[in-house]
Amino acid sequence: MALDAICLTAVLEELRKVLEGGRIDKVYQPSRDEIVLAVRGAGANVKLLLSASPNGPRLHLTKEVRENPAQPPMFCMLLRKHLTGARFLRLEQPELERIVLLRLESTDELGDKVLRTLVLEAMGRRANLILLDGEDRIIDCVRRVEGDVATGQRGVIPGLFYRFPDPRPGLPPLLERELDFRSNGVSRGESLAEKLERLKEAMGPEGYVPYGLVREDKLVDFTFLPILQYGPDTGLRRYESFSKLLDDFYASRATAEKVGQRGADLQKAVTRVRDRVARRVAQQELEREATKDRERKRELGDILTSNLYALSKGMGTVRLTDYYDPEGREADIPLDPLLTPQQNAAKYYKEYNKAKTAEVVLGEQIEKGKRELEYLDSVLEAIVLAEGERDLAEIRQELTDTGYLRRGAKAAKRMKVAAKPMEFRSTAGLRISVGKNNTQNDLLTAKQAGKGDLWLHTQKIHGSHVILWTEGRTPDAGSIEEAAKLAAWFSQARDGKKVPVDYTPVKYVKKPAGAKPGMVVYTTYQTAYVDPDGELAKRLRVK
Template sequence: MNLDGLTLAVLTNELAQHLVTGQIQRLLQIDKTTIVLKINTSKGNQDLVITAGNMPACYLSQGITDLPKEPSALCMFLRKHIEGSRITAIEQLNGDRILRISADKLALDGSLISNRIYIELMGKYSNCIFVQDNIILEALIHVTPLMNRERSISPKLPYELPPNSERGSLFEFNNEEIKDLLKNFNQGTVAETVRRIFNGFGPALLKEVCYKAKLTEKTNISSSNERELTALGNALIDIKESISKATQLLEYENDKGKKIYSPIPLTYLEDQGIQLRTIYSSLSEPLEIAVATQGGINTTTHELERVLQQAIKKEELRHTKIQAELDASDKADEYKSYGDLLMINAYLDTQYEPSITLDNILVDPVKPITIPLLPELTIVENAQHYYKQYTKLKNRMQSGLYQLNQSTQRINYLQSVLYSLTIADSKELVQEIYTECEQAGLLKKSKKPVSYKSPKHNFMHYLIDGGEIFIGRNNQQNEYLTHRFAKPTDIWLHTLQVQGSHVILRPTESTTATDEMITLAAQYAAYFSRARESSKVAVDYTPIKYIKKPPASPLGFVIYTNQKTAVIDPKAPVFNNNTKLYE
């Protein structure tokens, strides 16, 4: 979701309204190209996200839950200069896709230090640059002369704006000046003239200007008459006034599914029958949704997901190799029969022969069989060679079956961790999974201790008629819920051969579990699993006393007996007067 300069002007006003006079309390770096400024304002705390990655954006976030555990070296350096600064202004420069945040800070000697944060949202050239006294302190992305001959970005270099000095902002000129500029600098088509004079016109707003002026983008403006120039000037003035009052973002979608964004209504689309799909009350909201949808920020969750997917892929490759070795072990009995037949015919002279044809007396009826030989060995030595191959394959089969079982178990475990990550919706839950990955050896253990202690009862708890339902949200919670929290009279539920949460159904002491209660618990078990979007999901259930944990098995792994299976449709928990959810 790329914003043009005019739309960015609306975002600039939005950020200024919320953040000016606020104090930067904390600076956090999520990944190599993304930082978060935690700002304390008169309206409360605000999180400003600045990312220059594959989805460049700057917006107010509703809160990122999976912030990094340890600060980077860049983060520590910037904290020294930026934290404690008070934001005095947020401006858009030259109507271009460049924002400048001015943040002043008092030094220990009482002097005022002026910091500038330049946010350049220019596609692959996007960056966030921290400047002090017009000298670059640091930048999210360093640019060397080999990367760009026109402009270098690195510490201790003077900051220079991107080369775009010939154009200005539409908001810098009054109505008469706009019309004069069109008359004096018109050259080429309407589109070329407007973009040569003014910054910030994307395709949608340029088409809207032409539509209001009753011109086309390819109209030759140099041959236009006074009336057409006046109409174009009036259209630009109308766009300027509308955008200066805009506080929202409109989303249109054409027949091909392409989305078009604008801060003002696009009459040329509405007259074509293209309907308005969504109205966002702020620009930050759709930007945050777009960044999250396209994976524009490499958060802790994304990093864990990447590590887990790589581990699953590696283990699946190992599983394939073990299976291939086991398939090759099918020749073990054939090698033994070769050895037996060669020993029975040990009196024959086969040295220097590549093969020998014998009567296979080990089958009924007897059939001739050709046995490959190593020419340099005698017939007895060839028999011993086949016996060794037989022994090797038999041993491989025994160890291979064990390794194949362990590999299958590990794949299921890794997929269960990956599933837990998809339903983690808080910093605490993500941290629990992060800790589990450290304990499993998937991540290097951090030397920094966790800043909080996760409560053992951090699982979901539903009150239902006649009992309670408890649902784990990751393997640590599943382990505690099943093996320590559950009572012998409870019923354990889990989807059949599908990764999901452990579910405990606990009837009240005066009742036993009814079919309705078991069905409801099974629906919840199907909903909190990878089969959530499916129908007719098989769910096993059995009393908790039949649940066992094999020695040295991974977290959340159990074996069970005496189970019954219910095939039901997943159902999300419904909250009413008789049902509550608390943690």
């Protein structure tokens, strides 16, 4: 959700108490669209973020640490010149508009008091940050816009007087849907004033309250009143302030976007390697298929050896009786005219022996390639399961250690703190651990689990290693079934039915010498056929 005009009103109501009367100590511009003002307020020093990013225009107090460029951008230098030491007079907002005017009192080069205004237009892709002088003339802005008289588009460039964009009063879709839900559709035909009255009633005596909308323990939206339209699948998390809510929401979204992009980049790199290995294996299989013709090479060598008297050097082909043919027909045998009859026969024997050796070598290479494909498929599955940058870093480290990725200068050191496997608790109270990548799978199976703990894995299907910690007791059938369902859910068979899941005590699970991460063999196992259950995974997950 973007920061709508009403939520912006709530944010400003909160900020006025902190900012008005405070002074700007420092100005930073960590990115093209973001300005951070360090403010000395009444009794507290705070950082005010103003973002003109099209993906999340907003303003709020922030505690997030942002890295600043070594060389401040020109707009940052301009703001430092005009706003360092400036005092906040007031924060203004045109009614029901996503626009904020920070009215400031500053000092010019002569030491005289002057007025300055920093305008945030928090309007999606048209978002902008604009600095005005005391006469509301534009000094500069983050995004310069050339005006167009023909279309009526306003200009936003230095030297012009600032004017507001065309008003677009209205409620955001989330609030429209909420009023529609609460009124059983009655609000659809009401005026804006009537809808605003309904909102006041919905807010109650507390007024604006910062709420985060939560699904699967993740912030998915924010608002200023309880949202009921989504039912029990979406929870409400009340925050101490709107600034804290917005800081958390956009930080988590930025992290998710960053992880998503890095996950996509990593997936692309692994897929590229996997496709290359698959092409190599396919070519080797074609070559091995060609070696199955080797027996005919030996037969032709035998026929030539038996008829050396009929051959002479310089012949390009010869027709001889094929005594390997059940009907005794003649066969045309190609010859190399530069070779003697004996050399031509020896050539066919050599090709036969070469094909025989090639079949063995190719068979070994194909098996090695198939194991490599299995490993890369398991890595792709692990990328899907990654829940954060730490999980992806582990996968990246694993691929570097196994030689699939080159080690960069910054990757020389291993991460000191490893990511943790997913943790669950069965209905009967037994702990269940699920590895999210091969590093975690190896750690769980080979180092952490005891010999009597239960190991589970989908049969011949890529997926996570699952450990049911028995605590020295015989696990109940319900816990085994739940652990099997988790193994099915965290595998490539997630969308299947009656997925076979093998389970056995850890003592029967071995890692072959030289095997790639996550690869094991096991014996003396049982198989359960279960349906993957995502709801069970949510319910049993330990946070």
